[in-house]
Amino acid sequence: MTTTLFLPTARQANWLLIIGFASFGEALYLRYLGIENSQIALACQSGLHTWMCSTTRLTIWLFTYAVFGWTALCAAVLNLLRPSVVLLSLGLAATAFGLVLHNTNLSGLAAALLMLSLARPAPAPE
Secondary structure (H helix, E strand, O other), rough: OOOOOOOHHHHHHHHHHHHHHHHHHHHHHHHHHHHHHHHHHHHHHHOOOOOHHHHHHHHHHHHHHHHHHHHHHHHHHHHHHHHOOHHHHHHHHHHHHHHHOOOOHHHHHHHHHHHOOOOOOOOOOO
16 A cells, blocks of 8 residues: 655645745735835824734734744644645745744744645545
8 A cells, every 4th residue: 555645736736836925925015015114114103094004013913922923833733734735825824924024933843844744645535
């Protein structure tokens, strides 16, 4: 009996690429055009209520409690235990956000676990 490794199909790999690049791009956008932009930061601190200020406040709050890193790590551990494309995509998106938005310790560990999960046997069909 040969064991097949967990390997996404071509269609699933395309979706994973889209999810990964989209979340990486959105994280870059939030970091450089929202959080680190001094004009946006000053406008938001003076009481401006726009979607950009709300998103920036939410992102800073999530960063403060390392939500991106913990989400990435939980998804990666669950994906390591029971590989699935849904957990892999969630872990990939959270890892991209965590690495760009300075939750690097947990997100780096999650990235390593996501890579290890590709070496796991595929789950048996039920």
